[in-house]
Amino acid sequence: MSGAHDLVIRGARVVTGDTVAEMDIGVRAGRIATLGHDLSGAQVVAAGGLIALPGGIDSHVHISQPSGPGIEMADDFASASAAAICGGTTTIMPFCLPEGDTPLRAAMDAYLARADGVCHADYGVHLIVHRTDAQTLGQDLPALLEDGHTSFKVFMTYAGLALSDRQILDVMAVARRHGAMVMVHAENEDAIEFLRDEAERTGRTAPLHHATTRPVAVEREAVHRATTLAEIAGVPLTIVHVSNGAALDEIRRARARGTRVFAETCPQYLTLTADDLDRSGFEGAKYVCSPPPRDAAEQAACWAGIERGEFELFSSDHCPFRFADAAGKDAPGARASFRNIPNGIPGIETRLPILFSEGVVGGRISLERFAALTAGNHARLYGLTSKGVIAVGADADIVLWDPGARRTIRQADLHHGADYTPWEGFEITGWPVATFLRGVAVMRDGALTGAAPSGRLLHRARPRTVP
Numbered sequence: 325m326s327g328a329h330d331l332v333i334r335g336a337r338v339v340t341g342d343t344v345a346e347m348d349i350g351v352r353a354g355r356i357a358t359l360g361h362d363l364s365g366a367q368v369v370a371a372g373g374l375i376a377l378p379g380g381i382d383s384h385v386h387i388s389q390p391s392g393p394g395i396e397m398a399d400d401f402a403s404a405s406a407a408a409i410c411g412g413t414t415t416i417m418p419f420c421l422p423e424g425d426t427p428l429r430a431a432m433d434a435y436l437a438r439a440d441g442v443c444h445a446d447y448g449v450h451l452i453v454h455r456t457d458a459q460t461l462g463q464d465l466p467a468l469l470e471d472g473h474t475s476f477k478v479f480m481t482y483a484g485l486a487l488s489d490r491q492i493l494d495v496m497a498v499a500r501r502h503g504a505m506v507m508v509h510a511e512n513e514d515a516i517e518f519l520r521d522e523a524e525r526t527g528r529t530a531p532l533h534h535a536t537t538r539p540v541a542v543e544r545e546a547v548h549r550a551t552t553l554a555e556i557a558g559v560p561l562t563i564v565h566v567s568n569g570a571a572l573d574e575i576r577r578a579r580a581r582g583t584r585v586f587a588e589t590c591p592q593y594l595t596l597t598a599d600d601l602d603r604s605g606f607e608g609a610k611y612v613c614s615p616p617p618r619d620a621a622e623q624a625a626c627w628a629g630i631e632r633g634e635f636e637l638f639s640s641d642h643c644p645f646r647f648a649d650a651a652g653k654d655a656p657g658a659r660a661s662f663r664n665i666p667n668g669i670p671g672i673e674t675r676l677p678i679l680f681s682e683g684v685v686g687g688r689i690s691l692e693r694f695a696a697l698t699a700g701n702h703a704r705l706y707g708l709t710s711k712g713v714i715a716v717g718a719d720a721d722i723v724l725w726d727p728g729a730r731r732t733i734r735q736a737d738l739h740h741g742a743d744y745t746p747w748e749g750f751e752i753t754g755w756p757v758a759t760f761l762r763g764v765a766v767m768r769d770g771a772l773t774g775a776a777p778s779g780r781l782l783h784r785a786r787p788r789t790v791p
C-alpha cells in the first residue's frame with residue numbers, strides 16, 4: 325500500500341512501552357498509526373542500525389524567567405527549544421513565575437505569549453506559587469488548574485519565593501481539591517541563611533561556599549518536611565532535583581508510610597561534584613545550582629536510585645545564565661559573595677546524551693528505563709496524554725539515536741543561549757541524529773531542519789499518580 329502513511333521510519337530498534345524490537349513506525353497526520361513490518365509511506369526514513377526512542381520530555385526547565393535586578397536568563401523559548409530539539413527532547417515544561425503583584429492568570433497569559441509562534445518543541449507550563457492570598461488560592465490557581473495547567477512548584481528556599489509550612493499546606497489543599505501535582509524544591513531556607521551569614525562573616529565567599537552552605541542536611545530535612553506535609557494534606561507530590569542518598573532515604577521512608585512521592589534527579593547530580601565549584605579562575609561559578617552537586621558517594625547513591633527505579637523523572641533543571649554577565653568580570657557582586665551568583669546551570673541539550681552514555685551504554689539501565697525516565701513518566705505525572713511513548717495513537721514524537729556515535733560535548737556545538745556548558749570536554753557515546761515532532765523532521769544530523777517553529781501549548785489532563 326504505497327502512501328498508506330505520511331512517513332515511515334524503517335527498521336530501527338524501537339523502544340515501545342514494554343519492548344525493544346526491530347520494526348517500522350508508520351505515521352499518519354502526526355500520530356503513530358502502525359507499528360509493524362514492510363510498511364509503506366509517502367516518505368521513508370531508513371533507520372537500520374539506529375534506536376528509535378520516544379522524544380524526550382523535559383519537565384523541569386527555566387526559560388525567560390524573571391531572575392532579579394540586572395540579570396536576564398540566557399534563553400528564550402526560541403533558543404531553549406532549539407537546543408531541546410537538537411538534544412532529542414520534543415516537549416519542554418518551563419515555569420511561569422508571576423512578577424510582583426501580577427495575578428497568576430495575567431502572568432500565565434503573558435508567559436504563553438512569549439512562546440507563541442517561536443517554540444520548536446511542544447510545551448506545557450507549570451506555575452510557581454509563591455503567595456497564598458485569597459485571590460491566588462481561592463480563584464486564580466483553581467481556574468488555571470481547571471484550564472489544564474495541572475501542576476505547580478512551591479519553594480522551601482529562596483527569599484521571596486519560599487513558603488512557610490502553613491502556606492505549603494494551604495497550597496497542597498488546593499492541589500488535593502483539583503487533582504493537581506505539587507512539585508517541591510526542598511531545601512531549608514533558614515538553615516541556609518544561617519550558614520551563609522556565617523560563611524560571609526568568616527570570609528568564605530568563593531563559589532565553593534554555595535555548596536558548603538547548602539549541605540545534604542538542609543535538603544534531607546526539607547524532604548522529610550515536604551513529604552510529611554503531603555502526608556498531612558493527603559496529596560501526592562514530586563520532589564524535584566534530588567541530589568543525594570539521605571534525601572532519597574527520606575523519600576523511601578515516606579513511600580513506606582503510604583505517601584505517593586515521586587522523585588526527580590538531574591544530570592548534575594550524577595556527573596558533577598562540589599569540587600567543580602572550586603575550580604580556579606572563578607570558573608566554579610559555572611556550577612552554581614541548587615541543590616549543589618555533591619561528591620562521588622552521593623553520585624553513587626543517585627545512580628543506585630536510578631538503577632532501582634526509585635527515581636521516576638530525569639530532568640535537566642535547565643536554568644541558563646551567561647557567565648559573562650551573571651558571574652564574569654563585570655559582575656562584581658558575584659565576586660564579592662557566592663550569594664550573588666544566580667542559581668542554575670544550562671543542560672537542556674545534553675540531558676539525554678549524558679543519561680544514554682552513562683546509563684545505557686554504561687550498563688546501568690535498560691533502554692526501557694531510559695525511555696521512562698526521560699519521557700514516559702513525565703507524560704504520566706504531568707498529564708501529557710498524547711506524549712511520552714512510541715505506541716499506536718500517540719503523537720509521533722520520535723528521536724533516532726546512533727548508539728555508537730562518539731562525541732565530546734563542546735559549547736561551540738550547542739544551541740542554547742548560555743555562553744558555556746558545565747560539561748565542556750565530557751565524552752559521550754550515543755547521540756541523537758534525528759528528531760521528529762508530530763511526524764515532522766525538526767532535527768537532522770545535529771542541526772534544525774529549518775521547519776518553521778511549530779511547538780504547541782499542550783492542554784494537560786490530571787496527573788496519573790496511580791500506575
Ligand code: URP
Pocket residue numbers: 386509565612613614615641643667668669
Ligand atoms: O539552581 C537552580 N536549580 N536553579 C533553578 C531554579 C530551581 O530551583 O529549580
Ligand code: ZN
Pocket residue numbers: 335346347348360361362
Ligand atoms: Zn522490519
Ligand code: ZN
Pocket residue numbers: 509564565614
Ligand atoms: Zn528548584
Ligand code: ZN
Pocket residue numbers: 384385386641642643
Ligand atoms: Zn529548577
